[in-house]
Amino acid sequence: MGSISLNKVSKSFGDVQVIPPLDLEINDGEFVVFVGPSGCGKSTLLRLIAGLEDLTSGAISIDGADATNAAPAQRGLAMVFQSYALYPHMTVRKNIAFPLKMAGMDPAEQDRRIAGAAKVLNLTDYLDRRPGQLSGGQRQRVAIGRAIVREPSAFLFDEPLSNLDAALRVNMRLEICDLHKTLATTMIYVTHDQVEAMTMADKIVVLHDGYIEQVGSPLELYENPVNKFVAGFIGSPKMNFIAGAPAQKRGADSIGIRPEHLTVSRDAGEWAGVVGVSEHLGSDTFLHVNVDGIGMVNVRASGEFRVKYGEQVFLSPIEEKIHRFDAAGLSI
Amino acid sequence: MATAHSRTAARFMLSPAVILLLGWMIVPLSMTLYFSFQRYNLLMPGQEAWVGFLNYKYFLTDPAFFAALWNTLMLVGGVLLITVVGGIALAVLLDQPMWGQGIVRILVIAPFFVMPTVSALVWKNMFMNPVNGLFAYIAKFLGMQPFDFLAHAPLMSIILIVAWQWLPFATLILLTAMQSLDSEQQEAAEMDGASVVSRFIYLTLPHLGRAITVVVLIQTIFLLSIFAEILVTTNGGPGYASTNITYLVYAQSLLQFDVGGGSAGGIIAVILANIVAIFLMRMVGKNLET
Numbered sequence: 093m094g095s096i097s098l099n100k101v102s103k104s105f106g107d108v109q110v111i112p113p114l115d116l117e118i119n120d121g122e123f124v125v126f127v128g129p130s131g132c133g134k135s136t137l138l139r140l141i142a143g144l145e146d147l148t149s150g151a152i153s154i155d156g157a158d159a160t161n162a163a164p165a166q167r168g169l170a171m172v173f174q175s176y177a178l179y180p181h182m183t184v185r186k187n188i189a190f191p192l193k194m195a196g197m198d199p200a201e202q203d204r205r206i207a208g209a210a211k212v213l214n215l216t217d218y219l220d221r222r223p224g225q226l227s228g229g230q231r232q233r234v235a236i237g238r239a240i241v242r243e244p245s246a247f248l249f250d251e252p253l254s255n256l257d258a259a260l261r262v263n264m265r266l267e268i269c270d271l272h273k274t275l276a277t278t279m280i281y282v283t284h285d286q287v288e289a290m291t292m293a294d295k296i297v298v299l300h301d302g303y304i305e306q307v308g309s310p311l312e313l314y315e316n317p318v319n320k321f322v323a324g325f326i327g328s329p330k331m332n333f334i335a336g337a338p339a340q341k342r343g344a345d346s347i348g349i350r351p352e353h354l355t356v357s358r359d360a361g362e363w364a365g366v367v368g369v370s371e372h373l374g375s376d377t378f379l380h381v382n383v384d385g386i387g388m389v390n391v392r393a394s395g396e397f398r399v400k401y402g403e404q405v406f407l408s409p410i411e412e413k414i415h416r417f418d419a420a421g422l423s424i
Numbered sequence: 425m426a427t428a429h430s431r432t433a434a435r436f437m438l439s440p441a442v443i444l445l446l447g448w449m450i451v452p453l454s455m456t457l458y459f460s461f462q463r464y465n466l467l468m469p470g471q472e473a474w475v476g477f478l479n480y481k482y483f484l485t486d487p488a489f490f491a492a493l494w495n496t497l498m499l500v501g502g503v504l505l506i507t508v509v510g511g512i513a514l515a516v517l518l519d520q521p522m523w524g525q526g527i528v529r530i531l532v533i534a535p536f537f538v539m540p541t542v543s544a545l546v547w548k549n550m551f552m553n554p555v556n557g558l559f560a561y562i563a564k565f566l567g568m569q570p571f572d573f574l575a576h577a578p579l580m581s582i583i584l585i586v587a588w589q590w591l592p593f594a595t596l597i598l599l600t601a602m603q604s605l606d607s608e609q610q611e612a613a614e615m616d617g618a619s620v621v622s623r624f625i626y627l628t629l630p631h632l633g634r635a636i637t638v639v640v641l642i643q644t645i646f647l648l649s650i651f652a653e654i655l656v657t658t659n660g661g662p663g664y665a666s667t668n669i670t671y672l673v674y675a676q677s678l679l680q681f682d683v684g685g686g687s688a689g690g691i692i693a694v695i696l697a698n699i700v701a702i703f704l705m706r707m708v709g710k711n712l713e714t
């Protein structure tokens with residue numbers, strides 16, 4: 093059980109409204125990712141759900157029961173913090189046991205759960221070490237271990253991977269996804285990294301200045317962004333936005349075209365441009381093309397496409413993949 | 425200082441400071457050591473002679489010595505207990521966000537800036553005096569007999585005065601440590617279902633361990649040599665009830681003019697201080713390792 097629903101939830105710090113009233117439904121067993129630029133209120137929203145901040149207005153219910161004024165510990169949620177927030181003077185075993193000890197659980201059951209969590213997270217050999225003697229990835233796993241032994245109805249993660257190096261981040265991403273599949277528990281995951289959002293989420297919530305811009309599955313957001321913000325935020329490299337004549341021709345204030353939806357040719361095409369920097373990744377080549385009258389356009393070409401700095405190329409958008417936006421930035 | 429050459433150079437450069445500090449310590453120490461084996465009384469000039477361990481024998485068999493030793497330990501222990509417990513309590517309070525925080529913090533630190541003689545005299549004359557003191561006034565107001573603190577509980581009174589002086593120091597160090605406590609850890613513990621009391625026991629206290637050690641070690645050094653407060657309040661009395669080792673050495677050498685006996689007492693005080701230091705490092709020193 094782990095369905096959470098937010099009803100007209102808002103949060104202000106003093107006079108500053110960080111979260112304007114918003115509604116959100118999170119279903120049992122879902123992997124929901126809150127994504128948005130830094131400072132848009134993702135952590136605040138997560139902390140409201142956790143009970144670490146008081147709501148300014150609105151209501152939160154968990155599993156159908158009202159939890160608006162419940163203390164954090166009573167909500168049955170477990171949180172993994174960005175800084176891991178491990179207890180530095182306790183061993184890994186004691187760290188993981190802490191919530192169980194606080195709940196007054198019988199020691200045999202505690203040991204059983206700790207052993208289980210340690211096995212799942214590959215921590216068995218480290219149970220008697222202190223957090224200071226562990227690597228970043230191991231600390232992260234201890235923090236997750238401390239969360240799973242409580243068998244919460246939902247997990248909350250606040251940018252759990254942002255302190256790890258790139259390779260470890262990819263690994264931990266997979267481990268968290270695996271964990272979600274095994275436990276089938278609701279998870280709410282906060283990140284500013286749209287790649288993490290796209291790869292992990294069942295449902296993505298795009299936040300911008302506290303507003304929910306769009307909620308949907310990764311591919312829905314990729315294929316049908318409701319506005320320019322979501323279109324620009326989701327997808328890597330970023331969508332190209334073009335205003336002026338090419339947009340007017342298609343009956344829009346501006347159009348957006350993803351780098352992977354442009355075809356490059358040496359001979360002919362809609363727009364002529366000069367190649368600037370080109371990034372050869374082997375599988376793909378990313379070109380930064382300076383198009384007359386439009387400006388810099390990012391293009392994804394196949395890995396075999398070899399160009400040099402200053403060469404002339406022609407670009408044509410794939411017509412049905414073009415996103416059209418009105419003057420207010422909404423999709424048409 | 426990676427190479428052997430630069431290490432040698434570093435030692436060479438350091439040597440003046442080391443030699444100066446060594447001389448600074450060695451000269452008075454060896455003179456005291458020398459006098460402690462002499463019959464050297466200012467009232468009997470010209471009779472100086474080598475007496476071996478006689479001065480030590482007299483000092484150690486003097487009944488005042490054991491009273492003073494006990495008083496020294498009580499004084500150090502009592503003040504440490506009050507300042508550490510009180511310091512933690514004050515630090516917890518001052519760490520709460522409140523109106524006028526800055527001023528309150530300065531007020532709490534203030535006693536530390538008052539000179540020991542001054543504060544002891546203020547306590548003696550304005551608070552503890554059985555006729556004019558504030559405590560006597562309160563007692564009379566409540567219809568009780570005024571209590572003559574310095575006459576009937578001299579050691580306790582001195583412990584109280586010294587603790588009042590050192591409480592700000594303990595509070596300051598502990599408050600700084602308290603402020604470096606990670607708020608996410610507190611929140612994690614809150615989500616883990618720990619009550620305020622459990623969070624204090626399992627997070628705050630262990631976090632303060634190192635700061636408490638620092639407070640205990642530094643204060644012990646100063647508390648072993650408390651002198652001014654005793655001199656201006658009780659003069660070590662009544663009898664030897666508030667005489668500590670430092671005061672006993674003073675009484676021996678400057679009230680009885682027995683420089684030899686005083687020196688022997690001084691050497692014994694040094695040895696005692698080292699014993700206390702070894703015990704302390706054994707007990708709490710491991711808190712200082714990373």
Ligand SMILES: Nc1ncnc2c1ncn2[C@@H]1O[C@H](COP(=O)(O)OP(=O)(O)O)[C@@H](O)[C@H]1O
Nearest residue numbers: 105108110128129130131132133134135136137
């Ligand atoms: N305790 C607080 N007091 C005042 N402002 C805050 C507080 N916490 C967060 N904010 C503000 O709320 C906004 C959103 O913060 P946050 O939720 O941490 O953003 P994110 O996690 O998306 O980067 C920021 O502008 C931040 O300055």
Ligand SMILES: [Mg+2]
Nearest residue numbers: 134135136251
């Ligand atoms: Mg954040």
